[in-house]
Amino acid sequence: MTVRAGREFLALPGPTTMPDEVLQAMHRPALDIYSQQMIDLSDGLHRDLGKLFATTGKCYIYIANGHGAWEAVLSNVLSRGDKLLVLESGRFAVGWGHAAGLMGAEVEVLKGDWRRAVRPEEVEARLRADKDHTIKAIVVAQVDTASGVQNDIEAIGKAIRASGHPALYMVDTVASLGCMPFEMDEWGIDVAMSGSQKGLMTPPGLGFVAANERAQAVHKTANMRTPYWDWSEREGTEHYRRYAGTAPVHLLFALRQAIDMLNAEGLENAFRRHELLGEAVRRAVGAWTEGQVLGFNIAEPSERSNTVTTVTVSGGHDPKKLQTYCKEKCGVVLGTGIGDLQGQAFRIAHMGHVNAPMVLGTLGVIEVGLNALRIPHGKGGLEAAASWLGDNVAA
Numbered sequence: 001m002t003v004r005a006g007r008e009f010l011a012l013p014g015p016t017t018m019p020d021e022v023l024q025a026m027h028r029p030a031l032d033i034y035s036q037q038m039i040d041l042s043d044g045l046h047r048d049l050g051k052l053f054a055t056t057g058k059c060y061i062y063i064a065n066g067h068g069a070w071e072a073v074l075s076n077v078l079s080r081g082d083k084l085l086v087l088e089s090g091r092f093a094v095g096w097g098h099a100a101g102l103m104g105a106e107v108e109v110l111k112g113d114w115r116r117a118v119r120p121e122e123v124e125a126r127l128r129a130d131k132d133h134t135i136k137a138i139v140v141a142q143v144d145t146a147s148g149v150q151n152d153i154e155a156i157g158k159a160i161r162a163s164g165h166p167a168l169y170m171v172d173t174v175a176s177l178g179c180m181p182f183e184m185d186e187w188g189i190d191v192a193m194s195g196s197q198k199g200l201m202t203p204p205g206l207g208f209v210a211a212n213e214r215a216q217a218v219h220k221t222a223n224m225r226t227p228y229w230d231w232s233e234r235e236g237t238e239h240y241r242r243y244a245g246t247a248p249v250h251l252l253f254a255l256r257q258a259i260d261m262l263n264a265e266g267l268e269n270a271f272r273r274h275e276l277l278g279e280a281v282r283r284a285v286g287a288w289t290e291g292q293v294l295g296f297n298i299a300e301p302s303e304r305s306n307t308v309t310t311v312t313v314s315g316g317h318d319p320k321k322l323q324t325y326c327k328e329k330c331g332v333v334l335g336t337g338i339g340d341l342q343g344q345a346f347r348i349a350h351m352g353h354v355n356a357p358m359v360l361g362t363l364g365v366i367e368v369g370l371n372a373l374r375i376p377h378g379k380g381g382l383e384a385a386a387s388w389l390g391d392n393v394a395a
C-alpha cells in the first residue's frame, strides 16, 4: 500500500518544482530567431539577469547546466598554469576547481570543513601570504548544496579587498540566486554564475554568467578560451551570436515567465519567503534532533542555508531507506547525502517555487517515514514548524 497517487513532489535541491505558468509558457511554436520579438525577449532577459545578479557587468546565457557555466567562467578568464584558489565548504566549489584542474589550471584548495562556512579571515591570511600574486582567481559557492552551508559572500569580498590582492573573485550562485540577497557589484564580485533549474524555477538547461570590467580585461589575454563559451565571440551585431548559434527559445520563454513571477512577488518578498520557510524546516529538524540520531550538518545556526537543509543520520540508521520510503510510499523526493556525506545524511530543499503547504507537507512526510522506519526522533517537528510560521507570518 502507498499514499502516493498524484504528482510526485521534488524536495531535492535541483531540479526543483516548476510553476505551471512556467511549463505553459513553453507550449508554443518556436520563434523566428532573427525576429525583433526574439531580440526583445533576449535583450530583456539579459537585462533582468543583470538585475538579479545586481551588476552593471555583462551577462551571458548558455545552453548548459551549472557545470557548463563553471566551464564558461574558467575558460574565459584563465590561462594555462594560472593558480585558482578554491574556498572549500562542501562539494561544489571543489567541483568547480576540479574542472579548472582538468582544463590546465593549478588548483589550490583552502581547506575548509563540511560542517561550517568559509572563514573570511583565513581567506585574507592566505592572500596576504601570496606576495607574488600567483593566485589569479578565487572560487566559492554562496550556498553549498551538499553541506547545506550559506557562505557570507559579502564578508569574503571584504577580506579579499582588505588583503589588497588582485585575484578575481568568482561566485557560484546556482543554489541561491533569486532566493537570497546577492549583490555582485556592491560586494566586489568580478564573476558570478548560476543555473536555471533551482531558485529560478525554470527547466534545467540554461547556465548564466555575469562578468564585470575587471574580468573582461583579464579575458582579453586568457588562453583557455574556446569558441562556444567565449565572451568575445558573443559580441557583434547579429543577435544570434549571443548564443553562438540557435537560441534555446523555449527555455527563454520559461525563464521570462519565471522572472516575471519573481518580479510580481517582489525579490525582497521572495527572499523573506525563503527565510520563513527555511526557518520552518529548521524548527522541525531542531525538534527531531532531540532523538539523538538526526542532526544538523552545519553546526552554527547562522550558517545554515535558507534554500537547503542537510540532516545527518547516525546510530546505524540508513538515510537512503528514509529517502526511498518518502519517495516510493508518499511521493516526496528528498535529496540524499552526497560527497563526504554519502550514506550519512538526507537533504531537504526549500528553494524556488516553494510555499507553506509544500514545505509542511514535506516535513510531515519525513515524520511519517521516521515513524515507519522506527528511526528515533524528537516529536513535534511539524508542530514546531507550523507554530513558527503562525507566529511570523502576520495575520
Ligand SMILES: *Cc1c(COP(=O)(O)O)cnc(C)c1O
Pocket (backbone or CB within 6 Å): 014, 065, 066, 067, 068, 092, 141, 143, 144, 145, 172, 173, 174, 175, 195
Ligand atoms: C546544482 C549545483 C551545481 C551544478 O549544477 P548542474 O546544473 O547540476 O551542473 C553547481 N553549484 C551548486 C551550488 C549547485 O547547487
